[in-house]
Amino acid sequence: MKDPYVPNTAEIVNVKKQSHDTKTYSIRLVKKEKREEFRAKPGQFVMVSLPGLGEAPFSLSSGPEKEDSFDSTIRAVGNVTTALDQFGIGAKIGVRGPYGKAWPIEEAKARNILLVAGGIGLAPLRPVIKTIQANRGTFKHFEILYGTRTPADEIFTDEYDQWQRIPNTTMHLTVDSVPKGVLWPHRIGVVTALFDDTKTTPEDSIVMTCGPEIMMRFAAQGLVARKFRKDQIYLSLERRMKCGMGHCGHCQIGRMFVCRDGPVFNYLDLEGLPDLTL
């Protein structure tokens, strides 16, 4: 029997610095048949394996624009991630997946789309942006709200110009604070402060949000206060999946497994579950 726990060997084919603690790794599965099998949807995640250090789950930050490889944008904060931070082009890692439920791209077709991202939470939403960019006619008005602690924490900064040039698209930025001497022409405040600048209304719209759970809480509550229905809002939750396949139990939230039933959830489906700050 084929063992889904055995990772496939992959090679880091590019590393791009995003911020002081975050890099985007482009990863290519070594075996051709594995590359052909690998079909990830926006919002899904993979388990990255480093011999001796173990595994950790990472969402994909690339979308349909990549055929031969995929990107994962990773902040160096734990055992696996700080080790990865030492890795350069040509390094070999293990990868299994992709796992989990994707963003509701089908449902979003012919609708307005509002993305609300916080910090590294922009990474799992980037595949949505790339999908819209590649199929612009399929979607209506597109708006991106992005908040970070400081300007230095922003990721994908060199792509914002390109994203804003996607027809009928607006992007709004905010930071919690600006260090002295740093020029910041955008808003200051939490990401929900951007709602006043937002054009997207509840009519015919889908919201996708990813960031710290407390940020998503305020974002979702703020949108509901602005007459968005709960079922129009999708969130991507963070839990430390150990298996990604519904066996290990680490990502349970009540009856839900974040790996199996998420990480992308409809806000309505999370109602009444324990251990959420939402």
Next chain:
Amino acid sequence: MKPRILMKANLSHFVDGLKREFRVVGPKKKGSQHVFDEIYNPESLDLSYVTTILPPRKLFTPPSESIFSFDSVGEAIPTAVDTRRLLVFGIHSCDLNGLLLLDRVFEHDYSYPRYVERRRNSVIVAMTCTSIGDTCFCDSMGTGPEPRKGYDILLTDLGDRLLIEVGTVEGSRLAEMAGSDEAQASDLALKEKLLSEAKTTFRKKIDTNGLSEIFEKNLDNPLWKELAGKDLACAQCVMSCPTCFCLDIRDKWGSNLGNTVRCVEWDSCFLLEFAEVALGGNFRKDRSARLRQFMGHNLSWGGVAQYGPVNGQQKCVGCGRCIRVCPVGIDITEVARELRGG
């Protein structure tokens, strides 16, 4: 095949025959308690046991096992699974239902192949419970005392003889090995009598009617904080649970990469680190939240809600081990009653 009779005097001979084909594991005495262990000498098999220290899930997902090692460049070398056919002798209905639930957990779109292989490679000789333990409540959970499915053969202790009922084709073959004495109507009647007598002796019970919903309405019940005040978070309840399946997956360093292995080990939602995420985040930092997770998984959201229909509605199969092992006397049946309002 019609039910058969195996005289107890011939049990050792039967087990000896099974041992030629199988690795036979059954209940054995260990101090004042019992354990599931390999039966080398048929005399060591003790079918009068009430429960075992660890449930038989240990035979299908061991407490700790290497799933693969790494070669010198980090490629995985799968660790072989014991391929001898396993025969579990004398498993009770609670534990058998536990396995049926674990089948749901470990075999679906994604399977845990080591579990699936071991299950496929195993034969189940189940046992009707005619003597109910102090902490047993399987009848409340719809999982006993008589196994209804999942066995190859089912034994019932009728005093000087064992009644053998057959559940599968493989079971028919085993029953033939046991001998050719057909059971009489009086044997079957005796089984029913013993069972109905046993059912009157349950001392613990849980009213499962609407329990999932009651639980979900009680997520903020002060009971969680109160119990967390005495709870040691020692995880003995989880380790002794036949349906707790949580696993940790981690690497164990050897002296070099070639000796390093990826391990799958039993884990517990009672442990502080269990729901940790990056940067020190922890979704169940408070002990009361971890206790609620264990109780909620067992009584509310873990059974049918998580995996679809199994025999019982809840994840808990009423084996009573968590009550027996708890050093501070936390009793899942009392928790269920309190949530209902006493």
